[in-house]
Amino acid sequence: xxxxxxxxRYAVLQEGQAVSFWxxxxxxxxxxxxxxxxxxxxxxxxxxxxxxxxxDNSQLPSDRFSAVRPxxxxxxxKIQSAKQGDTAxxxxxxxxGGAGTGQLYFGEGSKLTVL
Amino acid sequence: xxxxxxxxxxxxxxxxxxxxxxxxxSDRNFQYFWWYRQHSGEGPKALMSIFSDGDKKxxxxxxxxxxxxxxxxxxxxxxxxxxxxxxxxxxSDTGNYKYVFGAGTRLKVIA
Numbered sequence: 583x584x585x586x587x588x589x590x591r592y593a594v595l596q597e598g599q600a601v602s603f604w605x606x607x608x609x610x611x612x613x614x615x616x617x618x619x620x621x622x623x624x625x626x627x628x629x630x631x632x633x634x635x636x637x638d639n640s641q642l643p644s645d646r647f648s649a650v651r652p653x654x655x656x657x658x659x660k661i662q663s664a665k666q667g668d669t670a671x672x673x674x675x676x677x678x679g680g681a682g683t684g685q686l687y688f689g690e691g692s693k694l695t696v697l
Numbered sequence: 698x699x700x701x702x703x704x705x706x707x708x709x710x711x712x713x714x715x716x717x718x719x720x721x722x723s724d725r726n727f728q729y730f731w732w733y734r735q736h737s738g739e740g741p742k743a744l745m746s747i748f749s750d751g752d753k754k755x756x757x758x759x760x761x762x763x764x765x766x767x768x769x770x771x772x773x774x775x776x777x778x779x780x781x782x783x784x785x786x787x788x789s790d791t792g793n794y795k796y797v798f799g800a801g802t803r804l805k806v807i808a
Contacts, residue, residue, distance in 0.1 A: 613794055624785055624798040637793060673740055683729055683748065686796060688740030
Protein backbone atom coordinates (compact mmCIF):
# COMPACT_ATOMS: atom_id res chain seq x y z
CA UNK A 583 0.00 0.00 0.00
CA UNK A 584 1.39 3.38 -0.99
CA UNK A 585 2.01 5.83 1.83
CA UNK A 586 1.37 9.56 1.97
CA UNK A 587 3.21 11.31 -0.85
CA UNK A 588 4.36 14.93 -0.66
CA UNK A 589 6.08 17.18 -3.14
CA UNK A 590 8.34 18.97 -3.51
CA ARG A 591 10.68 17.57 -0.84
CA TYR A 592 12.63 20.82 -0.70
CA ALA A 593 11.97 24.46 -1.60
CA VAL A 594 14.22 27.50 -1.23
CA LEU A 595 12.64 30.93 -1.71
CA GLN A 596 13.43 34.58 -1.34
CA GLU A 597 11.11 36.56 0.94
CA GLY A 598 8.02 37.62 -0.93
CA GLN A 599 7.85 34.61 -3.23
CA ALA A 600 5.00 32.09 -3.23
CA VAL A 601 5.15 28.31 -2.91
CA SER A 602 2.67 25.43 -3.11
CA PHE A 603 2.98 22.06 -1.46
CA TRP A 604 1.07 19.04 -2.71
CA UNK A 605 -0.11 16.01 -0.78
CA UNK A 606 -1.53 12.68 -1.95
CA UNK A 607 -2.98 10.82 1.05
CA UNK A 608 -3.42 7.09 1.48
CA UNK A 609 -6.32 5.86 -0.64
CA UNK A 610 -9.55 5.72 1.32
CA UNK A 611 -8.39 8.03 4.11
CA UNK A 612 -11.08 10.66 4.52
CA UNK A 613 -9.26 12.92 6.99
CA UNK A 614 -6.22 14.96 5.91
CA UNK A 615 -4.00 17.20 8.03
CA UNK A 616 -1.32 19.81 7.37
CA UNK A 617 1.24 20.47 10.11
CA UNK A 618 4.11 22.96 10.31
CA UNK A 619 7.24 21.68 12.03
CA UNK A 620 9.99 24.21 12.78
CA UNK A 621 13.45 22.70 13.20
CA UNK A 622 13.72 20.53 16.33
CA UNK A 623 10.16 21.33 17.43
CA UNK A 624 6.89 19.42 17.49
CA UNK A 625 4.41 19.47 14.59
CA UNK A 626 1.93 22.34 14.89
CA UNK A 627 -1.50 21.84 13.35
CA UNK A 628 -2.35 24.26 10.55
CA UNK A 629 -5.55 22.91 9.01
CA UNK A 630 -7.48 19.69 8.58
CA UNK A 631 -10.14 18.33 6.27
CA UNK A 632 -12.75 15.65 6.36
CA UNK A 633 -13.36 14.74 2.75
CA UNK A 634 -13.37 18.08 0.90
CA UNK A 635 -14.62 20.13 3.85
CA UNK A 636 -12.34 22.23 6.04
CA UNK A 637 -13.00 21.20 9.63
CA ASP A 638 -10.68 23.72 11.26
CA ASN A 639 -8.35 26.26 9.66
CA SER A 640 -8.15 28.56 12.67
CA GLN A 641 -4.49 27.65 13.23
CA LEU A 642 -3.30 28.94 9.84
CA PRO A 643 -0.73 31.63 10.81
CA SER A 644 -2.09 34.31 8.55
CA ASP A 645 -4.08 34.96 5.43
CA ARG A 646 -0.88 34.30 3.49
CA PHE A 647 -1.56 30.61 4.07
CA SER A 648 -4.36 28.71 2.32
CA ALA A 649 -5.23 25.06 1.81
CA VAL A 650 -7.69 23.20 -0.36
CA ARG A 651 -8.81 19.63 -0.93
CA PRO A 652 -11.30 20.05 -3.78
CA UNK A 653 -12.26 16.42 -4.47
CA UNK A 654 -11.63 14.98 -1.05
CA UNK A 655 -8.41 13.28 -2.16
CA UNK A 656 -5.26 15.32 -2.94
CA UNK A 657 -4.58 18.59 -1.13
CA UNK A 658 -2.52 21.72 -1.75
CA UNK A 659 -1.10 24.09 0.85
CA LYS A 660 -0.07 27.48 -0.53
CA ILE A 661 2.00 30.20 1.07
CA GLN A 662 1.82 33.63 -0.51
CA SER A 663 4.56 36.22 0.02
CA ALA A 664 6.73 33.93 2.15
CA LYS A 665 8.65 35.28 5.17
CA GLN A 666 11.78 34.00 6.90
CA GLY A 667 9.59 32.91 9.84
CA ASP A 668 7.84 30.44 7.53
CA THR A 669 11.04 28.37 7.35
CA ALA A 670 9.97 24.91 8.50
CA UNK A 671 9.05 21.45 7.29
CA UNK A 672 5.44 21.12 6.18
CA UNK A 673 4.00 17.72 6.96
CA UNK A 674 0.88 16.18 5.50
CA UNK A 675 -0.88 13.33 7.30
CA UNK A 676 -3.95 11.27 6.59
CA UNK A 677 -6.14 9.11 8.76
CA UNK A 678 -8.90 6.62 8.11
CA GLY A 679 -11.04 8.55 10.54
CA GLY A 680 -12.23 7.15 13.82
CA ALA A 681 -13.09 10.41 15.59
CA GLY A 682 -9.66 11.00 17.10
CA THR A 683 -8.83 7.35 17.68
CA GLY A 684 -7.34 6.70 14.26
CA GLN A 685 -3.61 6.68 13.62
CA LEU A 686 -2.07 9.53 11.61
CA TYR A 687 0.10 8.48 8.68
CA PHE A 688 2.64 11.14 7.75
CA GLY A 689 4.45 11.87 4.54
CA GLU A 690 8.17 12.66 4.55
CA GLY A 691 7.48 16.39 4.52
CA SER A 692 8.35 19.38 2.39
CA LYS A 693 11.26 21.37 3.80
CA LEU A 694 10.95 25.09 3.14
CA THR A 695 13.79 27.58 3.53
CA VAL A 696 12.99 31.27 3.10
CA LEU A 697 16.10 33.45 2.66
CA UNK B 698 -0.52 27.81 25.57
CA UNK B 699 0.78 24.39 24.59
CA UNK B 700 -1.93 21.82 25.33
CA UNK B 701 0.56 18.94 25.48
CA UNK B 702 3.68 19.23 27.63
CA UNK B 703 6.57 16.79 27.28
CA UNK B 704 9.64 16.12 29.39
CA UNK B 705 12.56 15.83 29.35
CA UNK B 706 13.69 17.83 26.32
CA UNK B 707 16.51 15.38 25.68
CA UNK B 708 17.71 12.08 27.03
CA UNK B 709 20.81 9.91 26.68
CA UNK B 710 20.79 6.24 27.64
CA UNK B 711 23.33 3.44 27.16
CA UNK B 712 22.58 0.66 24.72
CA UNK B 713 20.44 -1.92 26.51
CA UNK B 714 19.15 0.62 29.00
CA UNK B 715 15.68 1.96 29.74
CA UNK B 716 14.44 5.24 28.19
CA UNK B 717 11.48 6.99 29.79
CA UNK B 718 9.38 9.86 28.49
CA UNK B 719 6.60 11.91 30.10
CA UNK B 720 3.62 13.79 28.71
CA UNK B 721 0.69 15.72 30.20
CA UNK B 722 -2.39 17.19 28.56
CA SER B 723 -3.69 20.48 29.94
CA ASP B 724 -7.08 20.16 28.23
CA ARG B 725 -9.51 17.52 29.42
CA ASN B 726 -11.03 17.39 25.92
CA PHE B 727 -7.73 15.89 24.72
CA GLN B 728 -7.52 12.58 26.51
CA TYR B 729 -6.64 10.00 23.86
CA PHE B 730 -2.87 9.67 23.61
CA TRP B 731 -0.42 8.56 20.98
CA TRP B 732 3.35 8.21 20.86
CA TYR B 733 5.14 8.96 17.59
CA ARG B 734 8.78 8.62 16.65
CA GLN B 735 10.62 10.68 14.03
CA HIS B 736 14.01 9.83 12.60
CA SER B 737 15.97 12.58 10.89
CA GLY B 738 14.64 13.43 7.43
CA GLU B 739 11.47 11.39 7.85
CA GLY B 740 7.90 12.05 8.89
CA PRO B 741 6.70 10.94 12.33
CA LYS B 742 5.57 7.32 12.62
CA ALA B 743 3.11 6.04 15.20
CA LEU B 744 4.51 3.74 17.88
CA MET B 745 1.42 3.09 19.93
CA SER B 746 -1.79 4.51 21.28
CA ILE B 747 -3.31 4.38 24.76
CA PHE B 748 -6.85 5.35 25.58
CA SER B 749 -7.57 3.58 28.89
CA ASP B 750 -6.11 3.84 32.37
CA GLY B 751 -3.19 1.56 33.10
CA ASP B 752 -0.41 -0.03 31.11
CA LYS B 753 -0.20 -1.10 27.49
CA LYS B 754 2.76 -3.13 26.27
CA UNK B 755 3.88 -3.65 22.68
CA UNK B 756 7.22 -5.43 22.39
CA UNK B 757 9.92 -3.32 24.01
CA UNK B 758 7.55 -0.37 24.42
CA UNK B 759 5.25 0.18 27.41
CA UNK B 760 2.87 3.10 27.80
CA UNK B 761 1.10 4.09 31.00
CA UNK B 762 -1.92 6.40 31.22
CA UNK B 763 -3.45 8.08 34.26
CA UNK B 764 -6.69 9.64 32.98
CA UNK B 765 -7.37 11.51 36.20
CA UNK B 766 -4.18 13.53 35.83
CA UNK B 767 -4.04 13.25 32.00
CA UNK B 768 -0.47 12.03 32.35
CA UNK B 769 1.02 9.45 30.02
CA UNK B 770 4.48 7.93 29.95
CA UNK B 771 6.43 5.80 27.51
CA UNK B 772 9.20 3.38 28.46
CA UNK B 773 11.55 1.67 26.05
CA UNK B 774 13.46 -1.28 27.47
CA UNK B 775 16.63 -2.69 25.95
CA UNK B 776 17.20 0.55 24.00
CA UNK B 777 19.05 0.21 20.70
CA UNK B 778 21.05 2.80 18.71
CA UNK B 779 18.27 2.65 16.09
CA UNK B 780 15.89 4.01 18.74
CA UNK B 781 17.77 7.33 18.63
CA UNK B 782 15.15 9.78 17.34
CA UNK B 783 12.66 12.47 18.32
CA UNK B 784 9.72 11.14 20.33
CA UNK B 785 6.42 13.00 20.32
CA UNK B 786 3.36 12.65 22.46
CA UNK B 787 0.09 13.53 20.70
CA UNK B 788 -3.33 13.96 22.24
CA SER B 789 -6.56 13.79 20.31
CA ASP B 790 -9.94 15.41 20.77
CA THR B 791 -12.39 12.72 19.85
CA GLY B 792 -15.08 15.27 19.24
CA ASN B 793 -13.54 16.79 16.14
CA TYR B 794 -10.63 14.67 14.90
CA LYS B 795 -8.05 17.18 16.20
CA TYR B 796 -4.56 15.93 17.12
CA VAL B 797 -2.13 18.13 19.07
CA PHE B 798 1.55 17.30 19.44
CA GLY B 799 4.01 18.09 22.19
CA ALA B 800 7.41 19.68 21.59
CA GLY B 801 9.18 16.33 21.66
CA THR B 802 12.01 14.55 23.48
CA ARG B 803 15.25 13.81 21.67
CA LEU B 804 16.63 10.38 22.56
CA LYS B 805 20.23 9.37 22.00
CA VAL B 806 21.18 5.76 22.62
CA ILE B 807 24.90 5.43 23.15
CA ALA B 808 26.53 2.22 21.89
